[in-house]
């Protein structure tokens with residue numbers, strides 16, 4: 001019942017990036033080449049900016065539609081942190097192809113403390129490429145922009161992928177032409193060639209798209225504690241500060257005078273001080289001995 | 295691919311294509327010659343009806359129903375009329391349709407009646423992971439379980455035959471993995487049977503107690519017959535593996551679990567069940583007797599395992615495989631190791647693991663729901679939520695939903711909370727337009743009737759967005775894109791007896807806040823209807839992008855409270871906090887962030903100094 005082992009390609013990225021488009025092109029290609037193929041994805045919640053993945057398996061006999069962990073031959077990542085999320089699924093000796101563009105979700109920018117930085121992957125492409133047998137990490141997004149169409153980064157990735165699989169380039173292009181909007185066929189053809197070239201050439205032309213190692217570090221800032229000074233007599237209950245406070249830590253009390261309801265949430269941004277038409281609030285920042293957030 | 299002497303012999307006129315499980319089910323419905331198909335959308339089942347709508351209208355009436363019960367009742371009506379009929383829904387949809395199913399099981403089927411119910415093991419996009427097979431057993435309705443795309447097509451065709459042959463509704467059980475995986479399959483042609491006449495038999499079709507009492511034993515009797523027939527038809531089959539290769543352990547499995555088991559043990563002896571209810575008892579006894587030990591591998595509940603054990607046949611299963619979540623080859627392997635039939639894997643190099651970035655799904659850039667929840671959070675309301683894209687407002691930074699139970703629960707939950715008299719915050723129910731149609735109207739009538747002091751926020755984005763943009767009676771379009779009557783929400787709500795109703799534009803941030811304040815102040819039921827289209831469907835909305843003038847950004851984070859995915863922290867800092875920037879490709883130019891930016895630091899990119907845009 002068992003044939004030769006299937007080839008396993010895992011394509012990952014962020015909802016809206018085109019993970020499904022890339023995996024469909026590969027699946028269609030396999031069918032056009034007379035191969036058996038299974039492709040598996042998840043719709044619904046995952047699409048709204050969440051992490052998205054698609055398994056593509058092809059060969060003679062394929063049982064499971066999903067690739068067992070540790071058996072991925074090629075991991076194609078369309079975003080940097082997503083590459084890292086799935087790296088453990090790559091088999092020893094597997095190939096990583098990654099777009100190094102970073103999509104930082106609002107969730108990574110929630111910490112309102114002074115000096116707090118984004119909660120985004122700190123590992124850099126050079127560090128990761130050290131860990132895998134074969135890896136191609138480059139700024140496909142930037143490349144696409146320079147080609148004149150941001151969306152073409154998917155096709156650039158397909159170009160890079162095509163160098164690692166045994167299908168003729170013309171067969172890829174035939175499927176891609178059908179998959180992209182008619183007006184963009186020409187730019188996508190160039191994008192495909194650019195993706196291939198990035199892997200195959202080593203000359204300096206591709207240099208600008210190799211990715212720099214450093215991620216800018218957060219400045220060290222002193223811990224300051226905000227004190228809100230409210231002049232009750234000057235407050236005319238207009239509610240502006242309550243409505244506009246980004247931390248939602250103000251309210252009108254039973255006298256309809258503004259009060260600070262959640263002192264811990266106040267970041268001292270001074271918006272209330274600036275917006276109050278009657279100068280009823282001022283913010284004072286007091287140094288504390290606590291150290292800056294990591 | 296023949297199933298014996300049945301009308302589903304489709305080896306002729308075959309053509310290979312790549313199809314998802316949902317497309318394959320739709321193909322099977324069409325090939326079976328069904329005339330009527332109805333559904334309410336729900337992941338992962340939604341695309342079945344969307345795919346059916348691609349077949350000619352003269353072949354099949356394919357339509358969205360207002361909810362799953364109406365979808366099933368519509369199909370039942372067509373079945374009474376003697377044609378093959380179909381309904382589709384997600385697993386929880388069957389809860390809504392259950393009332394009709396339970397009685398229809400006694401009535402049976404004149405024209406073949408098939409219900410595709412797609413489970414969501416692992417809860418990729420649902421509120422729970424109930425196992426439809428338990429429902430089928432309770433309803434005494436056979437449940438066919440395809441394991442891949444080819445079987446999805448073949449079993450669907452066959453389900454109609456089972457339905458007619460044994461006079462019963464039939465459930466076709468799908469799952470997220472089956473629905474949304476694509477595979478290469480062989481298709482056939484459409485069978486064209488003449489419709490049967492309406493069967494005038496009140497004793498069978500009218501479920502009064504006397505009739506129902508007589509029909510219950512009939513439903514029990516067909517249990518035995520169907521189980522055996524599925525074996526004859528080749529759906530349930532023994533795969534004993536290569537001769538002499540037996541290690542004295544056999545496996546019973548069904549559905550996608552079969553593919554995971556085969557991935558790990560390509561040659562093991564397997565009894566593959568085409569249906570987990572009813573079971574072919576004789577065949578199972580024989581199979582179990584041939585092996586020293588038999589393991590049942592099934593996703594979610596131990597439905598097969600328990601049914602086999604109550605017949606006094608010794609099998610094992612859920613001791614080694616989880617009752618929660620989606621199975622995978624890895625989990626099947628782990629279960630087999632735990633059961634002692636596979637050796638533990640040799641220690642290899644540890645895989646390279648990093649702590650994954652938290653990336654929950656989000657409301658889209660410019661989503662009209664976001665301001666409604668921004669206002670609710672500011673109003674410090676107790677928000678009884680419902681199901682839809684807007685449920686995503688539960689996470690920071692909007693963080694403005696307190697409960698979410700099931701479709702249409704929010705309004706009555708709010709009314710109940712108000713009656714409890716324990717809540718000091720203003721009580722607001724939020725509900726999407728499609729969910730309001732599905733099951734929000736009756737609880738609103740009830741809230742008015744019982745004079746509950748609540749505010750109901752109908753979030754009308756003119757579409758069923760969460761499931762990918764489906765029409766409903768409030769959009770004025772049918773599944774096939776035809777114009778039809780469009781429900782007027784305000785008139786509807788007034789007709790119910792609500793006196794305080796206001797429509798608002800959710801892109802006017804200040805007005806949303808003001809109107810919400812007024813609605814909360816009103817005693818009794820007040821209704822706000824927000825009116826702005828979803829930015830994704832039916833058309834993708836994209837206006838000129840906004841940009842941040844860095845020097846004008848005080849890093850106050852007010853705009854970050856929207857949770858707009860286009861806004862993120864830039865590399866610049868101000869007074870110890872990150873300034874923000876806007877991703878020009880994601881921004882749709884809704885201007886909500888600009889309305890929140892007190893220093894006026896967010897402006898249309900076109901107006902920005904050249905260096906910025």
Ligand SMILES: Cc1ncc(C[n+]2csc(CCOP(=O)(O)OP(=O)(O)O)c2C)c(N)n1
Nearest residue numbers: 336386681682683726727728729758759760
């Ligand atoms: C009983 C049931 N049927 C179907 C679904 C699938 N489902 C989830 S949300 C939703 C409708 C969402 O539409 P709407 O209320 O208009 O909100 P929107 O997503 O547009 O914001 C559906 C059909 C479900 N969860 N439960």
Ligand code: SF4
Nearest residue numbers: 658661683759828829
């Ligand atoms: S799909 Fe529509 S309703 Fe859903 S989050 Fe996006 S804009 Fe909002």
Ligand code: SF4
Nearest residue numbers: 858881882884885887
């Ligand atoms: S205008 Fe602001 S809130 Fe609207 S999509 Fe653009 S960045 Fe997001």
